Amino acid sequence: MSDVKIGWQKGVVISSKQTKIILDPVGGRGLGRNTHIFITHAHADHTYGLRTSAKKHATVETIRIYEKLNEEQLRNTVSVRLNKPVKVGDLEVTPLNAGHMLGSTQFLVETPKKTILYTGDINCVDTLTTEAAQVSECDELIMEATYGDPFYVFPSRHRTYARIVEWAATQARKGKSPVFRVYAAGKAQEIVRLFNVYTTLPVVTNRYVSRVNEAHTTFGVKLNYIDISSRKPEVFDGTHVLVTTVRDESISSDRSTRAVATGWALKMHSKDFPSFPLSSHADSKQLMNFAKATRAKRVYLYTGCVDIFAEYLRKKAGLNAKPLPPLAQTELGDF
Numbered sequence: 325m326s327d328v329k330i331g332w333q334k335g336v337v338i339s340s341k342q343t344k345i346i347l348d349p350v351g352g353r354g355l356g357r358n359t360h361i362f363i364t365h366a367h368a369d370h371t372y373g374l375r376t377s378a379k380k381h382a383t384v385e386t387i388r389i390y391e392k393l394n395e396e397q398l399r400n401t402v403s404v405r406l407n408k409p410v411k412v413g414d415l416e417v418t419p420l421n422a423g424h425m426l427g428s429t430q431f432l433v434e435t436p437k438k439t440i441l442y443t444g445d446i447n448c449v450d451t452l453t454t455e456a457a458q459v460s461e462c463d464e465l466i467m468e469a470t471y472g473d474p475f476y477v478f479p480s481r482h483r484t485y486a487r488i489v490e491w492a493a494t495q496a497r498k499g500k501s502p503v504f505r506v507y508a509a510g511k512a513q514e515i516v517r518l519f520n521v522y523t524t525l526p527v528v529t530n531r532y533v534s535r536v537n538e539a540h541t542t543f544g545v546k547l548n549y550i551d552i553s554s555r556k557p558e559v560f561d562g563t564h565v566l567v568t569t570v571r572d573e574s575i576s577s578d579r580s581t582r583a584v585a586t587g588w589a590l591k592m593h594s595k596d597f598p599s600f601p602l603s604s605h606a607d608s609k610q611l612m613n614f615a616k617a618t619r620a621k622r623v624y625l626y627t628g629c630v631d632i633f634a635e636y637l638r639k640k641a642g643l644n645a646k647p648l649p650p651l652a653q654t655e656l657g658d659f
């Protein structure tokens with residue numbers, strides 16, 4: 325019987341006899357001295373572990389974006405680099421590009437018995453701010469299934485970019501300022517860059533987006549933007565594009581017009597605002613191709629359309645796919 329255990333216990337757990345790794349933990353309790361935390365990217369649903377006092381591994385970009393967004397200096401962090409293995413106990417962990425946002429990684433874990441790849445959130449196409457996720461062969465694959473329902477097949481990114489620009493230009497011609505309410509990290513920078521590359525419209529961002537923009541600029545992603553604090557009254561006259569966060573209600577007026585950019589747009593049909601299927605995640609087709617390319621003998625799925633995607637992978641790709649099982653505390657020994 326294998327000594328390596330894989331499962332969910334307040335995060336994705338991979339453990340050998342000597343070492344326990346927890347990937348993107350969602351709780352801080354019960355993290356013992358021999359537990360090693362790895363964080364894939366700076367989105368809030370993945371960064372709970374950064375708030376704990378334990379030692380945390382993440383890329384320098386992830387650490388910087390988190391610090392900027394939360395205005396907080398992290399301690400006890402170890403910065404990891406793409407394709408540079410890190411030894412923890414009897415395990416070796418190699419960060420691989422995930423293509424989801426700046427600094428996002430997958431983690432390839434080599435145990436004495438087998439190789440396991442944990443994807444975190446992945447995107448398998450190039451965007452204006454990220455490169456497509458790297459594929460690595462592995463024995464077992466733990467992958468996200470956010471858009472695993474075969475209904476979700478996104479149009480090409482360039483087609484979506486073109487539609488967004490076309491819509492925004494039409495609004496600007498009517499004297500209305502286009503407003504995008506999106507995640508402060510990742511999606512917001514892609515939209516800023518989109519307008520920088522394809523239009524001459526100045527882009528105004530709210531303070532959260534501006535902080536993450538600053539982090540991007542530090543790492544060489546060129547973004548031209550104006551922070552809202554320096555340009556409030558005149559932004560609603562159709563001469564600016566506004567990129568703000570989902571809950572920010574302060575940026576709206578009868579001279580602005582709102583749009584949504586998310587993969588869920590494929591199922592949204594609002595008369596009030598247009599929605600564009602621009603996602604930082606892989607769609608079902610990309611996920612299936614990725615799973616096949618890893619040649620994994622076993623695939624564990626977590627988050628999103630887990631059951632639907634497991635069945636799809638079994639039937640259409642002949643893969644041994646199932647939901648990631650929960651692990652009881654007793655199964656993990658004295659960590």
Ligand SMILES: [Zn+2]
Pocket residue numbers: 365367370424445
């Ligand atoms: Zn994410």
